[in-house]
Amino acid sequence: MGAANxxxxxxxLGHFLxxxxxxxxxxRLGATCQDIEHHGQLAASPSGNNEAMARIGRLLGRVxxxxxxxxxxxxxxxxxxx
Numbered sequence: 001m002g003a004a005n006x007x008x009x010x011x012x013l014g015h016f017l018x019x020x021x022x023x024x025x026x027x028r029l030g031a032t033c034q035d036i037e038h039h040g041q042l043a044a045s046p047s048g049n050n051e052a053m054a055r056i057g058r059l060l061g062r063v064x065x066x067x068x069x070x071x072x073x074x075x076x077x078x079x080x081x082x
Contacts, residue, residue: 007040007041007042007043007044007048007052007053008040008041008044009040010036010039010040010043010056011036011037011038011039011040011041011043011044012037012040013036013040014033014034014035014036014037014038014040015033015037017029017030017033017036018030018033018034018037021033021070024070024074026066026070026073026074028066028069028070029063029066029067029069029070032059032062032063032066033063035055035059036056036059036060036063039052039053039055039056039059040052040056043056
């Protein structure tokens with residue numbers, strides 16, 4: 001991934017993960033991924049936006065915790081629903 005393409009690639013990955021999270025019913029994670037997609041698009045715009053990339057960095061930190069919570073929730077759901 002080249003530095004010039006990084007914002008667009010981050011936006012695309014955010015979009016992909018948003019869809020996956022939504023399909024699994026993990027809405028908080030999906031919403032955070034949607035924010036990442038949005039800020040990646042802003043950063044990829046011709047004017048660019050350093051604040052958008054900084055925001056993505058903060059959102060990525062939140063994703064980690066949300067993935068842990070989602071894993072726990074899915075584990076409980078599968079244990080109950082089989």
